[in-house]
Amino acid sequence: MISKTFTIINPTGFHVRPTKAFVQAASAFPCTINVENKGKKVNGKSSLSMLTLGIAAQDEVTLEIDGEQEQEAMEQLGKLLTDIYE
Amino acid sequence: MTRLLHGINASPGMAAAPILIYSNSQPVIEESTVADTAAEIERLQVALQGARTELEQLRDTVKAKLGEEKAEIFEGHLMILEDPDLIDAVIEAIQTESINAEYAVQTASSSFIEALKQMDDEYLRERAADVSDVSGKIIRHLSGAAQTDLSQLTEPCIIVANDLAPSDTAKLDMEIVKGFITEIGSRTSHSAIMARSLGIPAIVGVGTLSGDIKTGTLALLDAVSGSVILDPSEDQKQEFAGKKEQYDRQQAELAKWVNRPSLSADGHRVELAANIGKLEDVQKALDNGAEAIGLFRTEFLYMGRSSLPTEEEQFISYKYVLEKMNGKPVVIRTLDIGGDKELPYMELPKEANPFLGQRALRLCLERPHIFRTQLRALLRASSYGNLKIMFPMIAVLSELRDAKALLEEEKAKLQGEGIVVSDTIEIGMMVEIPAAAVSADLFAKEVDFFSIGTNDLIQYTMAADRMNETVSYLYQPCNPSVLRLVRMVIEAARKEGKWVGMCGEMAGDESAIPLLLGLGLHEFSMSASSILPARAQIGGLDRKRWSELAEQALTMAAQDEIQDFVRSQS
Numbered sequence: 001m002i003s004k005t006f007t008i009i010n011p012t013g014f015h016v017r018p019t020k021a022f023v024q025a026a027s028a029f030p031c032t033i034n035v036e037n038k039g040k041k042v043n044g045k046s047s048l049s050m051l052t053l054g055i056a057a058q059d060e061v062t063l064e065i066d067g068e069q070e071q072e073a074m075e076q077l078g079k080l081l082t083d084i085y086e
Numbered sequence: 087m088t089r090l091l092h093g094i095n096a097s098p099g100m101a102a103a104p105i106l107i108y109s110n111s112q113p114v115i116e117e118s119t120v121a122d123t124a125a126e127i128e129r130l131q132v133a134l135q136g137a138r139t140e141l142e143q144l145r146d147t148v149k150a151k152l153g154e155e156k157a158e159i160f161e162g163h164l165m166i167l168e169d170p171d172l173i174d175a176v177i178e179a180i181q182t183e184s185i186n187a188e189y190a191v192q193t194a195s196s197s198f199i200e201a202l203k204q205m206d207d208e209y210l211r212e213r214a215a216d217v218s219d220v221s222g223k224i225i226r227h228l229s230g231a232a233q234t235d236l237s238q239l240t241e242p243c244i245i246v247a248n249d250l251a252p253s254d255t256a257k258l259d260m261e262i263v264k265g266f267i268t269e270i271g272s273r274t275s276h277s278a279i280m281a282r283s284l285g286i287p288a289i290v291g292v293g294t295l296s297g298d299i300k301t302g303t304l305a306l307l308d309a310v311s312g313s314v315i316l317d318p319s320e321d322q323k324q325e326f327a328g329k330k331e332q333y334d335r336q337q338a339e340l341a342k343w344v345n346r347p348s349l350s351a352d353g354h355r356v357e358l359a360a361n362i363g364k365l366e367d368v369q370k371a372l373d374n375g376a377e378a379i380g381l382f383r384t385e386f387l388y389m390g391r392s393s394l395p396t397e398e399e400q401f402i403s404y405k406y407v408l409e410k411m412n413g414k415p416v417v418i419r420t421l422d423i424g425g426d427k428e429l430p431y432m433e434l435p436k437e438a439n440p441f442l443g444q445r446a447l448r449l450c451l452e453r454p455h456i457f458r459t460q461l462r463a464l465l466r467a468s469s470y471g472n473l474k475i476m477f478p479m480i481a482v483l484s485e486l487r488d489a490k491a492l493l494e495e496e497k498a499k500l501q502g503e504g505i506v507v508s509d510t511i512e513i514g515m516m517v518e519i520p521a522a523a524v525s526a527d528l529f530a531k532e533v534d535f536f537s538i539g540t541n542d543l544i545q546y547t548m549a550a551d552r553m554n555e556t557v558s559y560l561y562q563p564c565n566p567s568v569l570r571l572v573r574m575v576i577e578a579a580r581k582e583g584k585w586v587g588m589c590g591e592m593a594g595d596e597s598a599i600p601l602l603l604g605l606g607l608h609e610f611s612m613s614a615s616s617i618l619p620a621r622a623q624i625g626g627l628d629r630k631r632w633s634e635l636a637e638q639a640l641t642m643a644a645q646d647e648i649q650d651f652v653r654s655q656s
Contacts, residue, residue: 012209013207015209015210016162016165016213017159020161020162020165023165027170028469042171043170043171045170045171046169046170046172047165047169047173048166048171048217049169049171049198049200051205051210051213052198052201052202052205054205054207054210056207060304072548
């Protein structure tokens with residue numbers, strides 16, 4: 001299992017569009033992907049659960065990835081977390 | 087198979103179109119146990135697929151019609167529909183607890199809805215509504231009732247629903263939706279009010295419709311008589327088309343009169359007012375172009391309850407009507423109970439002749455505490471509009487004087503309490519007892535106006551109970567004796583510079599209107615639906631000519647003769 005923390009810089013946090021991009025990318029990987037924000041950890045392949053994290057700009061979000069292709073997933077998803085969408 | 091439905095006319099009009107059965111209600115979900123959980127999961131999968139197809143179609147239509155941006159909301163819905171955490175929670179609940187899919191969907195989605203509602207970010211909080219929308223769709227697919235999106239209708243239709251919510255009616259395209267039929271509701275339910283404001287015909291409260299009624303069945307909606315014919319015969323279709331054409335033509339003609347003043351052909355101005363018996367009637371009066379409320383019957387405040395209405399309750403009702411009329415005159419009649427209207431909690435003694443007994447003002451003067459409460463409520467409301475107070479059933483001057491004295495006492499008390507009371511309240515009386523009509527000259531000196539209550543004036547003049555069928559031939563509005571009394575009242579008032587109105591059925595009767603105009607009646611108060619036809623009729627009458635014709639008519643001996651004469655001269 002690998003884990004890494006990212007700072008969200010998208011000004012409006014993580015609304016539907018970024019969440020959708022993230023979840024679609026995460027769902028393509030066979031490994032388990034968990035996302036943690038402010039002490040709450042959820043399944044990174046569920047957009048509803050991701051929305052309940054209430055990710056805002058400047059939040060420190062940790063990705064915990066376990067299983068096949070975990071390195072590749074971390075690289076790609078970390079990039080999506082730190083993108084600017086607006 | 088042809089079927090006939092009856093309901094309440096919520097918004098008048100006629101329409102013929104295929105029906106569209108619309109279900110918006112979140113069905114009540116009951117938890118139940120399922121034996122075969124695998125079959126239940128299969129049922130869930132089918133419903134999910136159905137909901138997905140529906141959403142994809144919706145997305146594509148909206149994208150084509152309104153553009154990519156508007157379609158994004160449905161992309162979001164599709165994402166929720168495919169959410170693994172949601173679906174896994176549903177499947178797990180079915181497997182481990184052996185519960186029905188509907189209940190599992192509701193439970194799983196409500197935990198997400200609750201979590202989203204707690205978010206700090208307003209945008210995320212609003213997503214709770216999306217989850218609720220999607221779970222509702224899945225549940226409707228499970229229960230077999232697919233929902234139609236009302237904003238996406240393309241073919242003319244009449245919507246049939248249990249009831250319609252504001253969010254539903256907001257989406258309607260009036261070019262397409264020709265009418266509504268709802269199972270529940272009253273004239274004041276949201277769908278009824280909406281139908282009236284949109285000006286489309288609606289019938290509400292037709293009762294529970296059985297499942298064999300299908301979308302696409304032709305309906306003839308007649309919201310004038312309050313009936314619907316489903317799957318009509320050719321004859322019924324033709325007859326309806328004829329009625330509709332005539333109705334539409336009439337309405338178009340009448341609509342022109344809503345905002346016009348009530349003027350005779352030679353420019354004489356009268357006032358066309360509405361009789362109301364409950365608060366909802368005010369809007370109808372305004373919609374029909376009423377220039378005033380000529381009779382506000384206050385009995386409804388006292389009926390259908392177990393104790394007297396308080397001063398505050400009455401005040402709120404009076405204030406509501408005065409404010410709603412926005413400065414237009416409102417004649418409020420004090421309590422007219424007894425006679426045929428009984429109130430159990432008042433323990434009125436049984437009388438041999440209730441119409442000749444202790445009713446209306448007679449009762450109020452005998453039980454002044456009841457009367458004073460009403461007078462106080464009226465006086466307090468007076469500063470919110472153009473109030474006129476009217477006393478019913480006066481036979482002798484002392485009754486009028488006693489009533490006015492009580493009013494003055496309450497006014498002084500209120501002013502002593504620092505409450506603002508209008509200085510310009512006109513005080514009037516009903517003229518419904520022949521004694522008052524004959525001596526109208528004496529009464530005219532002590533009131534600001536008269537309102538002739540013809541329903542009672544006719545029965546007291548002719549000594550014929552209007553409820554008794556065997557003497558109903560004597561109930562004659564255009565009887566010379568009745569018309570002569572009307573003339574006496576108008577003449578007496580004119581000499582004192584006071585105005586006269588009429589608030590019985592006769593005021594809206596087309597065979598009486600020319601005579602009443604000719605005799606110099608100032609205010610005609612009638613049921614709201616009669617106002618526009620009356621205004622159109624008066625617009626075609628020459629008042630000077632009818633003054634002469636009325637004098638001629640009053641020399642005739644019988645009602646038939648007078649009515650024939652009016653018809654021949656009109």
